[in-house]
Amino acid sequence: MQPTLELSIYTLLRMAFIWQLISLAIYLVGTLTIAAFLYDNFKSLISIIKALLEPYFQPQLPQTLLDKFGKWAVITGATDGIGKEYAKELARQGFNLVLISRTKEKLIAVTNEIESEHKVKTKWIAVDFAKGREAYEQIEKELAGIEVGILVNNVGRMYDYPDTLDMVPEDLVWEILIINVGAATMLTRKIAPQMKARRKGAIVNIGSGSELQPMPNMAVYAATKKYITHFTQALERELAEHNVTVQLIMPLFVLTKMNEYSSSVMRGGILIPTASSFAKSAVFTLGKTSTTTGFWTHGLQYFFMKLAPLRLRTLIAHELGRRLRIEALEQKKLT
Template identity: 80%
Template structure:
């Protein structure tokens, strides 16, 4: 019986050793996973803190946007909302501007307004990005002789209000694809060679928080914004060796014309800034972090509006970094469910406003 007892003890010790190895492996993988997750979500905060402290330790580094990148900025979708306020904020910081938008009269008005407030040079280009390929040759000719140092790809198109795919007009879907995907891609392609040759510059792509998960009733729009995210992140790596900054800005709700279908959104509030406040905050992030939501109160609030509109559950925080942190912790199918409930309620609200208007 003794040999049997010895074998049993040996077997138990071996099993215990193997279990310890398995446990150690699980703990190691878990620790590395958590560390990678935390870094991915808080690297933007780390980069901002680093950028804010650098002037105290390296005062010789360029401090202003003009010093860092150059004197000329191009802003698309520049006559309304975030684009207009981006232009005004860049002008306030001393950059000359090329404003690109669809409506000539609005461009002239915005250009005159900015020139009356700031001593800068301006130029405007009236093109409709929904027309596709042909407009880029015109833009390239108009930009000849201008050393573009900052490009803000802001122009975008959303549904008139959240709706199912077959209910969205086909022409509108083509506009969304041509504007949200085509403009950011092709205009960047036109300008990148000059930045690479100069070995400096910044490309700012305005995405959307809707890229966090698929968005039923906003399917095409959210998908195009996911494209912007992947395109920007890939380009960031391509251009890093040429000292060209590529920044992704992913705002949540802002009180712009794009959201006029919802009175709840347009009321604004602590978590829903106006375009001026948002743009001033977002421009501050340029040169400090390559990924940002743009505004500090775009923290976690799953409804992103208020309980009257989306009463499932609401979390709030003033830290914009915690929004992506907690939302990424949730499984995608849960984020998809929450997004679907949100867009259904927004759709009902829009239809109700439309009915009252008639």
């Protein structure tokens, strides 16, 4: 009986040891997963805190955006919403501006408004980004001789209202692809070389929180914003060695013309800031963090959204898109 008893004890000890190894492995994987999740969500906040403290320890560093990047800022989609308010905030900080948008009359109005409020130089360029290559050739000519310190790739095209792909006009689908993917890519391609040569500058790409998961009823728009995310993050690594800052901003709902199809969104609230409030917050983060939602309540929403599995986020996005579509169609019937 003794050998059998010893064998049983040995087997139990071995099984206990194996279970301990499995438990340790599960614990380590869980710990690393949580650490990676927390780092991914709080690295922006940590970067902002670090940047705010740096002047106390390294007072020789540039203290303003003008010192860091230069005197001129180029903003696309500058006549409405985030683009317009971003331009006004940069003007408040002393930047000369090049405003790029499609409508000449709106550009003149925004230029006059900014010049009446701030002592800065302004220039406007009226181009339609939906025309593709010819738009960038015109911009390149107009920007000749201007040292661009900040490029804000804000221009974008959204559906008129959420809908299934087969119901979206084909011309609109082309516009979304050409503008949302082409503008940020090609303007960066035109302007990055001069920033690299000066070892100074910042490129800000306005993406969208819709990139966090597939968005049924906004499929093409959300997919183009995922492109902006990957494009910006890759560009950040490419230009880091040249001392050029690249920032990705991923807002959720903001009170802009883009969301006028929904009366519930346009009511605003703590989760849906005005374009002015959002722009002030977003500009504050420039030079402090490479990736941000741009606004504190959007950051909280992003954090909790990412706790859910991708499939669940997609289902929620589908339901949201469906409800917004119904609301938009009902709103159209009343007008």
